[in-house]
Amino acid sequence: MPAEAVLAALAEDIALWIASSVRSAGASGAILGMSGGVDSAVTAFLASRALGGESVLAVNLPCGSAPIDAELAARAASAAGIGFRIIPLDGVYEELVSACGLEDAPRLVLANIKPRLRMTVLYSLAQGRLVLGSDNYSEYLVGYSTKWGDGAADIAPLARLYKDEVVGLAKVLGVPREIVERPPTAGLWPGQTDEEEMGFTYLDLRRRFEGLPIDPEAAARIDSLNRAGAHKREPIPVFEARKWFETHG
Numbered sequence: 001m002p003a004e005a006v007l008a009a010l011a012e013d014i015a016l017w018i019a020s021s022v023r024s025a026g027a028s029g030a031i032l033g034m035s036g037g038v039d040s041a042v043t044a045f046l047a048s049r050a051l052g053g054e055s056v057l058a059v060n061l062p063c064g065s066a067p068i069d070a071e072l073a074a075r076a077a078s079a080a081g082i083g084f085r086i087i088p089l090d091g092v093y094e095e096l097v098s099a100c101g102l103e104d105a106p107r108l109v110l111a112n113i114k115p116r117l118r119m120t121v122l123y124s125l126a127q128g129r130l131v132l133g134s135d136n137y138s139e140y141l142v143g144y145s146t147k148w149g150d151g152a153a154d155i156a157p158l159a160r161l162y163k164d165e166v167v168g169l170a171k172v173l174g175v176p177r178e179i180v181e182r183p184p185t186a187g188l189w190p191g192q193t194d195e196e197e198m199g200f201t202y203l204d205l206r207r208r209f210e211g212l213p214i215d216p217e218a219a220a221r222i223d224s225l226n227r228a229g230a231h232k233r234e235p236i237p238v239f240e241a242r243k244w245f246e247t248h249g
Contacts, residue, residue: 002165007172011046014157018050021155022130029055031125032132033118033150034084035187036060036072038170038179039134039158044080045173046157047132053081059125061118063089065187072179079176089117111189115149130154138163138205142222143229144198150186151232163202198225 002010022030030047034040040058047056058080060073070086077084093113097103102110122131133153135145137160145151158166163184170180184194184202195201200218207214208222 002168004172007165007168011049011169011172015046015050018047018132018155018157022051025130025154027130028128029057029130030132031057031059031122031129032134033122034058034060034073034077035134036069036076036179037134037182037184037187038175039136039166039184040073041076041080041175041179042166042170042173043132043134043157044076044082045170045175048080048082049173053083055129056080056082057125057129058082058084059122060084060086061089061121062086063093063114063117064189066190069187072176072182075176076179079174087121089114089121093117107189112146112149115146115151115186119149119152132157133159135159136163136166137161138202139194140233141209141229142198142205142225143232144194144225145232147232162206164206 018030029051032040032043032047034044044056044058058073058077060070062070074084074086096113096117097105097110102113119131131152131154133150133156135150135153135156136158139145140159161169167180185192186194186197198205199221200214204214204218205222208219214222
């Protein structure tokens with residue numbers, strides 16, 4: 001873990017980068033989904049430092065979520081001094097599942113609908129603001145995100161920070177302790193935690209990509225997810241029709 005002074009300097013530079021990104025885009029501020037977890041809380045604190053609390057809106061979007069998620073999200077937004085809204089999506093989710101005939105679909109298919117609905121709402125509310133992503137580098141490396149859901153955003157301040165570095169930033173920024181110490185969860189179903197779903201710890205993941213020894217089964221699982229999630233780290237493939245015409249003209 002980097003020293004506190006290093007993390008403080010990092011926080012300042014990320015905040016400056018957020019401010020520059022918003023300014024370059026001609027945006028009026030920033031909006032983000034606030035889950036009650038440490039990643040979104042850190043993103044909110046950084047955005048508040050970058051733009052001022054009045055220019056940042058956090059939205060909690062419960063969808064089969066535990067009540068504690070909204071409580072912690074509200075606490076984080078208050079501590080960061082930013083705007084906050086709660087917009088329940090349970091009814092919208094249920095109607096979509098029914099309309100598509102997905103009642104008996106696999107659990108992961110149903111779970112992935114939720115972050116995509118949330119991102120739809122954030123972009124609908126953005127209205128001149130940039131949408132901030134909260135994904136971290138640990139998740140990025142193994143594709144632990146929903147394509148066009150939480151993996152979609154205008155800018156991603158944490159996308160090159162390992163999970164433990166995000167936690168370190170949270171402590172420096174003053175994120176409430178109950179959020180910092182909460183087991184990471186995407187809230188996709190009751191009792192879900194990130195590490196249990198992935199099948200390894202965030203520390204194992206970092207050690208694997210830094211070339212350090214870990215349990216062989218965890219290493220195999222990490223490598224498999226890294227390969228399977230490669231498409232999430234690449235731009236949309238396109239057929240190069242312009243080049244085709246150049247050679248077939």
